[in-house]
Amino acid sequence: MRIGYVGLGNMGGPMCRNLVKGVNHEVVVHDLDPAAIAACTAVGARPAGGLAALAESSDVIFTSLPTPKHVEAVVEEIAAHAKPGTVVFDLSTNAPAVIRRLHAALAAKGIALLDAPVTGGVARAVEASIVVMVGGDEALFDQHRAMLAAFSGTQVHVGPVGSASVAKLINNMLVLCNMAVAAEGMTIGRLAGIDMGKLVQIVQNGSGDSFGFRGLTARAMKGDVAPSFALDLAYKDLGLAVDLATEHGVPGLMGPQALALLRMARGLGFGGLDTSAMLKVYETLLNTEVRA
Structure with a gap:
């Protein structure tokens, strides 16, 4: 063969x-x-x-x-x-x-x-x-x-054909939404002045943990935004998921918000960086650096 x-x-x-x-x-x-x-x-x-x-x-x-x-x-x-x-x-x-x-x-x-x-x-x-x-x-x-x-x-x-693509889009929507809220949460923690290393330790061992959170803390919060999964591709995937929700009449409450964050990141020139570079939107807007 x-x-x-x-x-x-x-x-x-x-x-x-x-x-x-x-x-x-x-x-x-x-x-x-x-x-x-x-x-x-x-x-x-x-x-x-x-x-x-x-x-x-x-x-x-x-x-x-x-x-x-x-x-x-x-x-x-x-x-x-x-x-x-x-x-x-x-x-x-x-x-x-x-x-x-x-x-x-x-x-x-x-x-x-x-x-x-x-x-x-x-x-x-x-x-x-x-x-x-x-x-x-x-x-x-x-x-x-x-x-x-x-x-x-x-x-x-x-x-049947197409069902695996549905599953993949839902999977990626979940991880990207998790990463988006992780970026927001870590920025809040940074501006509130708590120890970021301890915050990461707490979340990773608590109920707030997720694959998206770990990706954000392992990469963008370490200052490493070299592309593993490029933000441009994440934007494409989440856009397909939002389109699928529209096709089936599902109210878009979470996915479109994460998509808007990715769109802002692309507008700021971060599309070729790692997906976790969505954190840089918060860092840019608030003139701060979120690190652990």
């Missing part, structure tokens, strides 16, 4: 390398960044020589791309060149409606598409312990589960 892998960024790169090391199949790769390709070929992958060539020769294709528009462009190329019977897993964070539309377009050509977004962050992608959630044909999920397990610690079949 030949596996194609498209998109070798912060998440896609380590997932691909773990896939190469964890399966007994040939893996061919494609990315716009030659350095990203080289990092994967160094562990045994082969460069595909272009997206069309990858699509033509692969039995299974993984895509890990930044936005729905990128996924649509790549899937269009796959549809034009892949053979009937090819199975595509989209690991990207995508809009459910987009995934369903692409699924229908590929199905007309005899190509299967499953949405398979992941959660856990870059560190867990590196150690192959991320969670992959899958929407689509359950028999295909079962058939390829060992392949998914090569780069993830937990694999969950969620339901």
Whole structure:
């Protein structure tokens, strides 16, 4: 079997390398960044020589791309060149409606598409312990589960195509809202004059703890805002979640507020920094520094 892998960024790169090391199949790769390709070929992958060539020769294709528009462009190329019977897993964070539309377009050509977004962050992608959630044909999920397990610690079949994307958007909405309120809370603590290290210790061992809080305190509150999960991508993900809420008539009370904070951060030029750099909005507006 030949596996194609498209998109070798912060998440896609380590997932691909773990896939190469964890399966007994040939893996061919494609990315716009030659350095990203080289990092994967160094562990045994082969460069595909272009997206069309990858699509033509692969039995299974993984895509890990930044936005729905990128996924649509790549899937269009796959549809034009892949053979009937090819199975595509989209690991990207995508809009459910987009995934369903692409699924229908590929199905007309005899190509299967499953949405398979992941959660856990870059560190867990590196150690192959991320969670992959899958929407689509359950028999295909079962058939390829060992392949998914090569780069993830937990694999969950969620339901029909699009359902995994719903789960991913809700997951990301929760963590981003948690991080937003953590940024506000830590700023209050700083201006109220309490010991920030002790405040962090209390929250991390108390009921206010969360993945988002730990991300904020481990990065932005240490002055480290080099991108792990870029704020621009978080803004995209939360925007998709807010759109999904609107689609289903759910009152937007929390998500849109966190989205507004991310929008302010982007307006201040922080979009290319780590998502935890949302704290810098408070620091900028209040001319203070929040550190632990």
